[in-house]
Structure formats: C-alpha cells, structure tokens
Amino acid sequence: MLRKRLQADPGLRIIDVGYTSPNNINYLTDLGHSVFLSDLVHDACTENWQSGFDEEGNPIWNVEGFLKQSLDFAGRNFDVVLLWTALDYLPEPFVVPVVGHLYGAMNPGGQVLALFHTRTHGDETAHCRYHVTATDKVEVQLAHPYPIQRAFTNRSIERLFSGWSGHKQFLAKDSVSEVIMTR
Numbered sequence: 001m002l003r004k005r006l007q008a009d010p011g012l013r014i015i016d017v018g019y020t021s022p023n024n025i026n027y028l029t030d031l032g033h034s035v036f037l038s039d040l041v042h043d044a045c046t047e048n049w050q051s052g053f054d055e056e057g058n059p060i061w062n063v064e065g066f067l068k069q070s071l072d073f074a075g076r077n078f079d080v081v082l083l084w085t086a087l088d089y090l091p092e093p094f095v096v097p098v099v100g101h102l103y104g105a106m107n108p109g110g111q112v113l114a115l116f117h118t119r120t121h122g123d124e125t126a127h128c129r130y131h132v133t134a135t136d137k138v139e140v141q142l143a144h145p146y147p148i149q150r151a152f153t154n155r156s157i158e159r160l161f162s163g164w165s166g167h168k169q170f171l172a173k174d175s176v177s178e179v180i181m182t183r
Contacts, residue, residue: 002080002111002113002180003132003134003135003136005080005111006028006031006033006080006132007031007134009079010031010032010033011032011033011034012033012034012079012080013033013034013036013076013077013078013079013080013107014028014033014034014035014036014078014079014080014081014082015035015036015037015038015073015078015080015081015082015102015105016028016035016036016037016038016082017038017039017040017081017082017083017084017086018039018040018041018082018084018086018129018130018143019039019042019129019143019144020037020039021129021130021131023131023132023133023139024082024130024131024132025037027131027132027133027134028132033080036073036076036078038070038071039070040070040071040086040090040094040098041086041089041090041127041146042144042146043066043069043070044066044070044089044090044091044094045089045146047066047069049061049062049063049065049066049091049094050062061091061093061094063093063094063097066094067097067098067101071098071101071102071105073105076105077105077106077107077110078105078106078107078110079106079107079109079110079111080110080111080112080113081102081106081110081111081112081113082113082130082132083102083112083113083114083115084113084114084115084128084130085114085115085116085117085127085128085130085176086098086114087099087114087116087152087160088116088117088125088148088149088150088151088152089127089146089147089148089149090149091149092149092150095160096160099160099161103163103164103183106183107183108183109182109183110182110183111180111181111182111183112161112164112179112180112181112183113178113179113180114178114179114180114181115130115176115177115178115179116151116152116157116176116177116179117148117151117152117175117176117177118151118171118175118176118177119151119175120148120150120151122175124174124175124176125148125151125175126142126145127142127143127144127145127146127148128140128141128142128143129141129142129143152177154169154177157169157177157179161179161181164181164182164183165182165183166181166182167179167180167181167182168180
C-alpha cells in the first residue's frame with residue numbers, strides 16, 4: 001500500500017529514521033522524492049540525554065534536547081515517515097514525545113510505516129537497518145547491537161497513535177508487526 005503511494009506520487013517529503021541507507025536514498029530520490037534522515041536510535045543511545053536523577057533515584061531525561069537535536073525539521077512538513085523499529089529501541093521517556101513530534105511534522109493524510117517487535121528476546125529482536133525496494137519486500141541488514149527496550153502490544157500501539165486518523169496493522173514474519181498510521 002505505501003509502496004504504491006511512493007511509486008505513484010512523485011515529490012513527497014520523506015523522513016527515513018535509521019542508519020543512513022544509500023539504497024533508500026537512491027531508490028526514493030529516483031522516484032522524485034526528497035529524503036530527510038534522522039537516526040533516532042543512534043542519537044538516543046550514544047548521547048547522554050540523562051540530566052540527573054530525581055529524589056526517588058529515577059533518571060531525569062532531556063527530552064526537549066533530544067527532540068531538538070534529532071527531529072528539528074526547520075519548519076518542513078512531511079508526507080511519509082519510515083519509522084521502522086525505532087520505537088522499540090528508544091528510552092521510554094522519548095517514545096510518546098517522538099510520536100507527538102512526528103504528528104506535528106506531518107501533512108494531513110501523511111503516513112508512517114512502523115515495525116514493532118512482538119517479543120523482547122531472541123534473534124529476531126536484533127537492531128536492524130531496513131532498505132526499501134521496488135517490490136513489497138524490505139531488505140534487512142544487521143546494524144549496531146542496541147538493546148531492545150520493549151515489545152508493543154496491539155493495544156499499546158493503538159493507544160500510542162490514538163490521535164491519528166487511522167491505522168492498518170499486519171503481522172509480518174520474524175515476530176514483527178507492520179503498522180501504517182495515517183495522520
């Protein structure tokens with residue numbers, strides 16, 4: 001469904017969240033789209049976004065700093081976000097603000113493709129890099145071994161994207177659920 005839109009509607013603005021993929025850049029720009037890259041998982045896991053601890057010993061996170069550094073689009077709005085499995089690997093305090101920030105940066109009718117692991121253990125939970133192709137298949141390549149933080153249930157995905165106009169969910173192979181949200 002999303003592939004058909006990518007092939008039929010030239011000139012879309014796309015955010016590819018993940019390791020820089022020359023395959024994605026070439027494929028999407030060859031179709032006439034502009035691509036913005038943001039490796040949220042790398043940014044979240046390699047920078048020190050903890051700004052201390054509260055009275056109970058819980059970490060205090062600099063969520064605003066993270067959003068400003070990783071998702072500053074300089075006023076641009078987007079039509080498609082390739083979110084991949086990023087939400088499974090982000091620290092918990094970043095998840096809801098990232099989804100909210102993406103919602104605000106999307107054009108009405110914009111779509112997000114997200115993948116969610118259905119479990120937190122096993123080889124299928126390895127952090128990967130994803131490459132779009134001209135077919136319905138997505139190529140997968142192992143990436144930096146960041147630890148998975150959570151597995152979302154269908155209900156938690158619905159709650160996370162409750163302000164969006166709709167979503168379609170599919171069970172993909174390798175213990176991953178594929179979801180397309182529409183703003």
